[in-house]
Amino acid sequence: ARALIADASDTYPQTSVYRRTLVMVDVPDTATAKDRGYVVDFFDVTGGHQHDYSLHGPTGKFTALGGTWYAPEPGTLAGPNVKVGELYDDPVRGAKDFKGSYLNYAGSGFQHLVNVQRLKSGAGDFIAEYIHDKDPNARLRIRVLPQPGQELIRAEARVSPIKYPELVTYLVARRTVDADKQELSSKFVAVLxxxxxxxxxxxVRRDDLVQTSEFVKFYATTEITEMSHTITGNAVTVTRSDGTRDIVIHRTDVFAARFTPDNMPPLTTDAEVSVVSLDVKNQPIRAFFAGGSFLQIGDRKFTASEYKGRITALEVSAGKLHIRHFGDALTPDLTTLPGRVLHLSNSLRDTVHTITAATREGDDLVLTVKDDLRVGLVHVNSVEGRLIHSKTALRLFAIYRGTTLCNRADQPLATVLEAKDTGELTLTAPPTGKISPGEDLWMIDAAVGETVRLPAILSWQK
Structure with missing residues (x-):
């Protein structure tokens, strides 16, 4: 199995949690089918009063398997009286005489979704099936798993009104609360x-992990609603056509998660993601976890530890980081590192890089990363204390917070506190070296002294 977690809590000003967790589970080959697998998609969001979780497959044939739907509604998803393409939520750009840029439009986009239908019943049985219009053997099934208060909507939109006008069917899972109520917290789950x-x-079955006063314990979904406990994670049980099962656990709380599958001893873990595969006799045949220290299946316990260190030197042009481990941290087996994801952090940002090579130089671990450490370039117009003025358009300005400003010789000059799309940079302190108007400066995605870590990962197969 493999796991990817994307955390962006500041995506919206009203969100305190905005996290996507994708778990890819391999399915063993058969004589007639190879290279199979599926993805469990967890989307956790807290803040605001309406949450929409949108998924879709390719253009082509769409079939709704199971479930009963209401008749299509007039208008668009934005409302029965909102026309297709009407910028109903941006009065400036929606004005008839507007001739500016639409680049910073921040509306919903719901005005592009038509033929809106809402699920009447059968949420637990509904499956969306897509068959690609250019390849009938490229197919996808999507199951959006129910949760209390969730509404499921289907609608259609053109890929591109002019260049690619074919319609694609969207699935939108929606949860809302009244504006005068406390902020909304949702945990969307889908299987692709x-x-x-x-x-x-x-x-596929979804169960939720609930925080009690004593420990994290499992209850059925209906019992959760009655008890009004806080959901702190999810367990998804996927039963394959040959009778084998995969249990995917997604933990979102500080406490260890405990889940008891049918006809099985309890599973306990402190990992962010874990997967246990069972044969037809309910015996474990595979185990995986990431971002924790243990996974226990009955009396059997699997353990792993993360690696932590600090950057001691950089070779920016070569994409190499020299790292000295913390304390008693054991240097991992170098042969296992290519392909792993290295986490870098400072007080302003967290970022990741994929490792392509690993060697040792004395006490240091030397890691080569796949992507360029230079993530931005600005042409300086003027400097005022902690402000760098530039006319360079920084469309990816959000990723530059916490990067290191360097000259062409890769000499570090300052740390970026904030970047604006207009090209202005605010530094945490005045530059340590001279910066002249007309000079080009790099923004580097690493710095000497930053903390690095390799999260614990365990993979076992019987």
């Missing part, structure tokens, strides 16, 4: 099953 001719998933 790509296949060529025959699907391999027979059934």
């Amino acid at each position: 099953e790509p296949f060529s001719t025959e699907p391999f998933i027979a059934g």
Whole structure:
């Protein structure tokens, strides 16, 4: 299995949690099917009063399997009286005489979704199936798993009104609360099953982990509603067509998660993500976890530890980081590092880089990363204390916070506190070296002294 977590709590000013966790689970080959797998998608969001979780497959044939739908509604998802393409939520750009840029439009985009239908019943049985219009053997099934207060909507939109006018069907899971109520917290879950001719998933079940006063314990979903406990994670059980099962646990709380599957001893873990595969006799045959220290299946316990260190030197042009480990941290097996994701952090930002090579130089671990450490370039117009003025358009300004400003010789000059799309940079302190108008400066995604870590990962197969 593999896991990817994207955390962006400051995406909206009203969100305190905005996190996507994707878990890819491999399915063993058969004589007639190879290279199979599926993805469990967890989306956690807290803040605001309306949450929309949108998914879609390719253009082509769409089939709604299971569930009963209300008749299509007039208008668009934005409302029965909102026309297709009407900028109803941006009066400036929506004005008839507007001739400026639409680049910073921050509306919903709901005015592009038509033929809106809402699920009447059967949320637990509904499956969306897509068959690609250019390849009938490229197919996808999507299951959006129910949660209390969730509404499921389907609608259509053009890929591009002019260049690619074909319609694609969207699924939108929506949860809302009244504006005068406390902020909304949602945990959306979906299972995405790509296949060529025959699907391999027979059934999917969602259970929620609940924080009690004593420990994290599992209850059925209906019991959660009655008890009004806080959901702190999810367990998704995927039953394959051959009778084997995968249990995917996604933990979002500081406490260890405990889940008891049917006909199984309890599973306990402090990992952010864990996967246990069971054969038809309910015996564990695979185990995986990431971002924790242990996974216990009954009396059997699997453990792993993360690696932590600090950057001691950089070779920017070569993409190399020299790292000295903290305390008693053991240097990992170098052969296991290529392909792993290295986490870098300072007080302003967290970022990641994929490792392509690993060697040792004395006490240092030397890691080569895949992507360029130079992530931005600005042409300086003027400097005022902690302000750098530039006319360079920084469209990816949000990623520059916490980067290191360097000259062409890769000499570090300052740390970026804030960047604006207009090109202005605010530094944490005045530059340590001279910066002249007309000079080009790099923004580097690493710095000497920054903390690095390799999260604990364990993979076991019987």
